[in-house]
Amino acid sequence: MSFIKQLQSEKKTLIGMIHLAGNDADMRLTQAIEEIDLLYNNGFDAVLVENYHGDVSDMRNALEYLRTKYPRKNYGLNVLGDYEAGFELARTYNAGFLQIDSVAGHLPPEQDLEYEHELNKLRIQTPNPILLGGVHFKYQPHLSGRGLNEDLVIGGERAETIVVSGPATGEPCDVERLKVFRDGIGLVPLILGSGLTPSNFEEQMEYCDGAIVGTSIKEGDNTQNPIELNRVKEIVRVRDSFGKK
Numbered sequence: 571m572s573f574i575k576q577l578q579s580e581k582k583t584l585i586g587m588i589h590l591a592g593n594d595a596d597m598r599l600t601q602a603i604e605e606i607d608l609l610y611n612n613g614f615d616a617v618l619v620e621n622y623h624g625d626v627s628d629m630r631n632a633l634e635y636l637r638t639k640y641p642r643k644n645y646g647l648n649v650l651g652d653y654e655a656g657f658e659l660a661r662t663y664n665a666g667f668l669q670i671d672s673v674a675g676h677l678p679p680e681q682d683l684e685y686e687h688e689l690n691k692l693r694i695q696t697p698n699p700i701l702l703g704g705v706h707f708k709y710q711p712h713l714s715g716r717g718l719n720e721d722l723v724i725g726g727e728r729a730e731t732i733v734v735s736g737p738a739t740g741e742p743c744d745v746e747r748l749k750v751f752r753d754g755i756g757l758v759p760l761i762l763g764s765g766l767t768p769s770n771f772e773e774q775m776e777y778c779d780g781a782i783v784g785t786s787i788k789e790g791d792n793t794q795n796p797i798e799l800n801r802v803k804e805i806v807r808v809r810d811s812f813g814k815k
Contacts, residue, residue: 573644573700574730575667576615576780577759582809583780584618584800585646585761586787588632590624591794595631598624602632605797606640612799613806616644618669618782621792626655633663646699657692660699669733669782672710673703674725675718682714689728702761703729705751708738722754733782735763739793740785742770745777752777768808775812 576583586609586791592598619632629647636645646667649656653704655669677685687753693701702712706718714721725732736743736752742765751760762781766774775781787802789795 571644573616573646574759575783576644576669577731577761578779582775582812583616583761584614584634584806584809585618585780585782586797587615587622588619589616589622589784589788589793590619590628590632591622591796592624595624595628598626598628599631599635601603601796603635604630606632606636608797608799608802610640610643612802613810614802615780616646618646618648618667620648620669621650626652626659628772630663633659633665642660644756646702650753653689654692657696657699661696667702667731668699669704670729671704671707671733673701673705673728675706675712675721676710676713677784678713679715686728690771700731701729702731702733704733704763707733708735708741708764711728718750719754722751725760726755729758731759731761731779733761733763734778736765739764740791741765742767742774748774748777748813766805768804771805771808771812 588602588605592601592774609617619629623634644666646665647659648669656668703725705721732755734743759779762774762778766781766783767786785791785793787797789798
């Protein structure tokens with residue numbers, strides 16, 4: 571099933587974040603492989619590899635494993651601070667989706683036009699991955715001079731899916747903000763980018779088609795720690811129950 575079709579399915583899409591934690595490259599790859607296998611084998615629909623702790627070489631190692639072991643699964647990536655490298659990796663490793671933390675709102679008008687042209691060129695060169703674009707995303711500046719609603723419209727023109735987040739990693743999104751995003755992007759799929767837990771699932775996912783889940787499935791809510799099986803099973807159980815309502 572393609573990533574877009576997955577987002578359009580009855581159940582909410584769960585995307586597990588691979589933070590690439592570990593003291594060296596071998597440890598980072600070993601933990602990434604264990605987490606990827608655990609997520610796919612216990613109900614998650616996709617995984618997202620990010621250089622949150624590791625670097626781009628660690629991403630390549632994890633993506634090569636995904637391309638080799640799970641070619642028919644949905645997987646994607648996010649190169650923090652370097653969207654051009656993200657497109658290159660997506661192209662090389664056949665990633666089904668690519669996250670960019672900000673596709674609208676983060677640049678002043680004169681730079682934003684140049685960014686749009688560059689983004690369009692990269693999309694033509696790399697047409698396959700579905701683009702997950704952040705708008706007014708965590709840790710991103712707001713320099714466009716436009717309001718949120720206008721940035722949302724522009725974001726929906728630049729990306730097939732919009733990602734919304736709380737103010738920081740692991741923090742949930744304000745429900746009123748979720749409503750604004752849902753209304754502002756119309757039929758464009760909306761993905762929650764932070765803060766989802768079993769206890770707030772119903773409230774947060776009422777307005778979203780899927781979620782990137784990272785901190786809440788880690789031991790001790792610490793991104794350096796491995797993903798915990800019981801936490802994965804619990805959020806999948808809640809998702810499956812929610813989807814049947």
